[in-house]
Amino acid sequence: MIALSVNINKIALIRNSRDTRNPDIPLHAQLCIDAGADGITVHPRPDQRHIRVQDCFDLSAMPGLEFNIEGNPMTGPRKSDRPGVSDYPGFMALVREIRPTQCTLVPDSDNQLTSDHGFDLKRDGDRIAPLVAELQALGIRTSLFMDPDPEQIRLAANIGTDRIELYTESYARAFAAGDNVDAVLQTFITAAEVALDSGLGVNAGHDLDLHNLPLFSKVPGLLEVSIGHALVVDALSMGLAHTIAAYQRALGKSVPDRA
Ligand SMILES: CC(=O)[C@@H](O)[C@H](O)COP(=O)(O)O
Numbered sequence: 001m002i003a004l005s006v007n008i009n010k011i012a013l014i015r016n017s018r019d020t021r022n023p024d025i026p027l028h029a030q031l032c033i034d035a036g037a038d039g040i041t042v043h044p045r046p047d048q049r050h051i052r053v054q055d056c057f058d059l060s061a062m063p064g065l066e067f068n069i070e071g072n073p074m075t076g077p078r079k080s081d082r083p084g085v086s087d088y089p090g091f092m093a094l095v096r097e098i099r100p101t102q103c104t105l106v107p108d109s110d111n112q113l114t115s116d117h118g119f120d121l122k123r124d125g126d127r128i129a130p131l132v133a134e135l136q137a138l139g140i141r142t143s144l145f146m147d148p149d150p151e152q153i154r155l156a157a158n159i160g161t162d163r164i165e166l167y168t169e170s171y172a173r174a175f176a177a178g179d180n181v182d183a184v185l186q187t188f189i190t191a192a193e194v195a196l197d198s199g200l201g202v203n204a205g206h207d208l209d210l211h212n213l214p215l216f217s218k219v220p221g222l223l224e225v226s227i228g229h230a231l232v233v234d235a236l237s238m239g240l241a242h243t244i245a246a247y248q249r250a251l252g253k254s255v256p257d258r259a
């Protein structure tokens, strides 16, 4: 079975629009787990625009949580510009303390809108290899965010990472446009086969959703998908009717729940 790790960045994004703890991050992580999710993913960015340092500590205190932290291991410390929010210590400093179940290393620059490419290990392999070894020595499973490029995936295997995460935006876009889907999916199938032959575990994520997921789940050997943006949007759409009815009842009206 393919594990579903829910990325809760977007829940933190709503929380950050007020100086409160609502929505509470560990509470919502627990709601995801209680609803059947297999794990929780966060991608703390240096500007702490959504997930904050304290969220990572709070989540790591949840007993038995399959916890995946994503980020660029090259990012250094950054001062917080928001009162009451602790400074970002740098990715490696953070995960050395937290020791999540899994670290997914992603080559994003500090202010990027969202992740948009996998590692170029011809360029970065020598810098990434010792960090992978360090994380593994701390008991953290490692994964590298990769484009579906067989040559790069073989380099990931040489580095000794436990897993790769296939960056799925090209598939999601092809699926949404109805354009060349089979050919694009085939690049992911081939990439996964190369990874499996090289002894790597295979995760995947970015812009996966309810519509494109069934076909993508045919990719061989998939261990985990991490999904955030679409899942949180769907939680809003699927939950709104039920919520409106609850608010109308709170106003004393007798309304049917149309959910
Ligand atoms: C690595 C990856 O694909 C996800 O972590 C994605 O980048 C989510 O990050 P944002 O929520 O900041 O867009």
Ligand SMILES: NCC(=O)COP(=O)(O)O
Binding pocket: 007, 041, 070, 165, 204, 205, 206, 207, 208, 226, 227, 228, 229, 230, 231
């Ligand atoms: N690793 C991908 C992830 O965590 C979620 O990405 P998205 O579903 O928010 O695009």
